[in-house]
Amino acid sequence: MVQTDSGYQLVRLNNGICSVRSLADAETFHPVVGPVAEAEALYVNQLKLRERLQNHTGEFVVWDVGLGAAANALTVLRATRDLPCQIRLVSFDHTIEPLEFALKHATDLGYFGGYENHLQQFIRESRVTFQDGQQSVNWEFHHGDFPTWLANSKLKTKNSKFSRPPHAILFDAYSPAKNPAMWTLPLFTNLFQQLNPQRPCALPTYSRSTILRVTLLLAGFFVGVGHATGEKEETTIAANDLSLIAEPLDARWLARAKRSHSAEPMVEPIYHIAPLSAASWEKLSAHPQFQL
Ligand SMILES: C[S@@+](CC[C@H](N)C(=O)[O-])C[C@H]1O[C@@H](n2cnc3c(N)ncnc32)[C@H](O)[C@@H]1O
Numbered sequence: 113m114v115q116t117d118s119g120y121q122l123v124r125l126n127n128g129i130c131s132v133r134s135l136a137d138a139e140t141f142h143p144v145v146g147p148v149a150e151a152e153a154l155y156v157n158q159l160k161l162r163e164r165l166q167n168h169t170g171e172f173v174v175w176d177v178g179l180g181a182a183a184n185a186l187t188v189l190r191a192t193r194d195l196p197c198q199i200r201l202v203s204f205d206h207t208i209e210p211l212e213f214a215l216k217h218a219t220d221l222g223y224f225g226g227y228e229n230h231l232q233q234f235i236r237e238s239r240v241t242f243q244d245g246q247q248s249v250n251w252e253f254h255h256g257d258f259p260t261w262l263a264n265s266k267l268k269t270k271n272s273k274f275s276r277p278p279h280a281i282l283f284d285a286y287s288p289a290k291n292p293a294m295w296t297l298p299l300f301t302n303l304f305q306q307l308n309p310q311r312p313c314a315l316p317t318y319s320r321s322t323i324l325r326v327t328l329l330l331a332g333f334f335v336g337v338g339h340a341t342g343e344k345e346e347t348t349i350a351a352n353d354l355s356l357i358a359e360p361l362d363a364r365w366l367a368r369a370k371r372s373h374s375a376e377p378m379v380e381p382i383y384h385i386a387p388l389s390a391a392s393w394e395k396l397s398a399h400p401q402f403q404l
Contacts, residue, residue, distance in 0.1 A: 120213040122220055130220045132181040132210055139286045141210070145342035147183030148223050150318075153341040155184055155282050156191040158316045158349060164279070165197045171250075172199055173276050177258060178284040178294075179203035181214035182231065186223055188282070189249060196246035200276060204254045204261065208235055258285075259293050259381070262302040277308040281315035288323070293381035295324065300331035304352065312353035320346045322369050325361060326388065326396060327377040334401050336360045354401070366402055 338347030
């Protein structure tokens with residue numbers, strides 16, 4: 113539908129809401145219910161962000177993987193702006209273009225209200241700090257290939273405690289078929305190793321595929337059934353602490369995974385479908401989640 117003045121396009125969904133579409137990747141960012149409704153259901157509500165922030169002292173660190181047009185990040189900030197809290201938002205993407213495009217179409221997209229000046233600074237300087245009522249926001253951008261950044265961070269953290277591990281992760285890459293590099297077992301293993309075992313952290317994402325769930329489990333996460341979003345009847349939530357998961361995957365899911373024709377994690381950034389290997393099954397069935 114609407115304008116194209118870059119590799120991105122504004123599309124109007126059936127409910128009248130606008131979303132951004134990447135022409136190169138042939139993917140619409142939030143294709144059914146729209147950016148804000150999806151971000152509220154998948155991240156704000158599912159992560160119980162308001163509740164966690166109300167019970168939290170000090171900085172609360174959120175990683176926003178796939179900044180894109182910043183709908184997830186802004187929905188999180190807006191949903192918690194009335195709370196006295198300190199949010200450190202760390203956004204990752206290998207391009208700032210969708211955000212630049214979206215900001216030019218802020219009126220149609222409708223979710224930028226009040227944040228436009230902060231975002232101009234964020235785009236210019238890759239960081240912005242501001243106070244919004246009692247909410248203080250420290251937002252930084254890591255521009256580059258996320259899998260490479262994670263692999264390098266793993267090497268650095270061997271020698272120094274350089275990063276601030278997250279309390280929550282918004283994981284929003286393109287679909288595995290289009291963007292396999294963002295869904296591999298090495299990526300989620302490196303991501304899990306960035307977490308602090310003493311700091312409970314949850315990661316919801318929109319897919320409910322068996323491959324994704326097996327990948328997260330083999331990377332070390334506990335994994336559960338995630339909320340419906342209006343777009344998907346079920347999603348996935350992973351965490352380093354079982355208490356953050358309302359409905360952990362159970363023995364019935366494990367039996368289905370064993371029979372699935374599409375369950376083996378991708379080790380390389382090449383999309384492929386295969387049943388579980390004997391080695392993966394052995395590790396999966398020994399996961400602590402299934403020993404309870
Ligand atoms: C579905 S869009 C994200 C939408 C965004 N969360 C929002 O709320 O508007 C996926 C994003 O992942 C980014 N991405 C894909 N592969 C990446 C990679 N290897 N490293 C970093 N970012 C990547 C894309 O550039 C794109 O902006």
